[in-house]
Amino acid sequence: MNILMLSDVYFPRVNGVSTSIRTFAQSLARMGHSVTVVAPDYGPGSGQEQHDSDEFELIRLASRVIFFDPEDRLIRAPELRRIMPALAARHWDVIHVHTPFRAHRMGVRLAELTGRPTVETYHTYFEEYIGHYLPWAPAPLLRFVARRLSRMLCHGVDHLIVPSEQMAEVLRRYGVTTAATVLPTGIDLSEFARGDGTRFRIAHDIAADRPTLVTVSRLAVEKNIAFLLQTARRLVAEFPRLMFIIAGEGPDAPRLKRLAHEYGLDANVRFFGNLDRRTTLLDAYRAGDAFVFASPTETQGLVLIEAMALGVPIVSTAVMGTATVLRDARSALISDEDVDAFAGHVARLLRSPELRAQLSQAGPQDARAWSTEGLMTQVVALYQRLAQERPLPRRGAQAAAQQG
Structure with missing residues (x-):
């Protein structure tokens, strides 16, 4: 399969999302699948080149520092517009989004252009995180925004991967109705x-x-x-x-x-x-x-x-x-x-x-x-089912969509 992974975060930024993406990409590549990861460019001196891999393709996009979270980067909007035609022209069996910001926007737009299914992993319990990064905002308002945003994002993709049943229950309480599979990342x-x-x-x-x-x-x-x-x-x-x-x-x-x-x-x-x-x-x-x-x-x-x-x-x-x-x-x-x-x-x-x-x-x-060996087999089965449920559009129709 040809799998596109999109994320607003990756190494050298060290966290569970970066680890999860690399584990997914390496494991799928070792199973014989073609994987492309699109992530922010953290710039000279960041040490990001140490995390390049010859097992899968890694595309870095120019990004800027986020004022309230200087460890992270936000992919620049012009970069999205620049890369979109090239990504839309390639064949993907599935588009897997890992974060809810520019990467989510990119994944939804590519799905519209190519007709390919989208999967999104809900990695982060934003309701519990957001208050630590915006302490000046009222907590009830932040929780309301986090829940509303989660519903909107989850309803924008075809399928969700949720790492635990507890997180799946949280999303159900939010009112999320998108089909979901509980599937932890695991480790190699x-x-x-x-x-x-x-x-x-x-x-x-x-x-x-x-x-x-x-x-x-x-x-x-x-x-x-x-x-x-x-x-x-x-x-x-x-x-x-x-x-x-x-x-x-x-x-x-x-x-x-x-x-x-x-x-x-x-x-x-x-x-x-x-x-x-x-x-x-x-x-x-x-x-x-x-x-x-x-x-x-x-x-x-x-x-x-x-x-x-x-x-x-x-x-x-x-x-x-x-x-x-x-x-x-x-x-x-x-x-x-x-x-x-x-x-x-x-x-x-x-x-x-x-x-x-x-x-x-x-x-x-x-x-x-929690070995990736068994867990990645389930991931591939999910990808294949979603790809079969949404056949590739006719070449002429796909080209017309990209031009539009």
């Missing part, structure tokens, strides 16, 4: 067969017997990392040598670093920024005695699956998409979002080498349920 397990925690500890002078927690996340308010810092503050009373590794970058980093200092955790918390996903990030995961996570807004929670695959015991809340990932997991301890309760679960794990070994051994087995 072969990428998580490596990693050396001892190497990471030696490189960063963390003693082998020092109790160590790890989290991997974009540093944003909605990820609830401040709660994890409160948990660490509670734990140092019993574990004064505790080390908390935080891997990731984001707009909340300055506040989180101030909090760590205010909590007296300068010797117990280290911020490592974005680490290389193929090397040092895997080492960082494996350096942990426990992986901790408490985000309430995930549509899936890929980092939990990654921790499972690497055999790192997990302590996490289970809300939205993380509830789906952790539902039958034997590698995790589930906690309420309460500092005492969460700290109690972590302390229990740190006290017991036997419990850590038990959860660690179960992790890779839990992760197998």
Whole structure:
């Protein structure tokens, strides 16, 4: 199949959407399909060339910085007009949109020009995110706008992919009636067969017997990392040598670093920024005695699956998409979002080498349920069904539509 993927975000911007797109594209290409990804150009010095791939085509479009979210980019409107004829002239079996901004607009227009079916993945729980980026606007108004916009966008495509049943239920409550398939992204397990925690500890002078927690996340308010810092503050009373590794970058980093200092955790918390996903990030995961996570807004929670695959015991809340990932997991301890309760679960794990070994051994087995191998087969079946339901238009009619 010839598959076009459109997104307003991609690497070097590190988040779950970028990871999901790359996982989809690589997996589909390895299955023999032709994949083209269209994404923003982040400009010189961004390091985006490190994320190019010879497995699928990547087209970068000129973009500008978004004033309230400088990590992200908005594809420039003239670029859309420039690229549209070339994309419309190519043969696509399906158009897969991953984000709701310029990429969505591009996908809907290409569907009109080519007659091809559109799929959109609802990656982000915007109702819970938007208030953190527009704090000056009334919260009820923002929620109303997020719900209304979600309905409009979802009704503009032929089919939705939703990463979890919890998110599908949210969309039903919004009044979305577009056909939807619950289908998580999953991970390529072969990428998580490596990693050396001892190497990471030696490189960063963390003693082998020092109790160590790890989290991997974009540093944003909605990820609830401040709660994890409160948990660490509670734990140092019993574990004064505790080390908390935080891997990731984001707009909340300055506040989180101030909090760590205010909590007296300068010797117990280290911020490592974005680490290389193929090397040092895997080492960082494996350096942990426990992986901790408490985000309430995930549509899936890929980092939990990654921790499972690497055999790192997990302590996490289970809300939205993380509830789906952790539902039958034997590698995790589930906690309420309460500092005492969460700290109690972590302390229990740190006290017991036997419990850590038990959860660690179960992790890779839990992760197998989220392997891309089976999940991508379902994606291809969905693509094929949609393509069959909407046959290619006659060449003459297609050309006329493009000229119009």
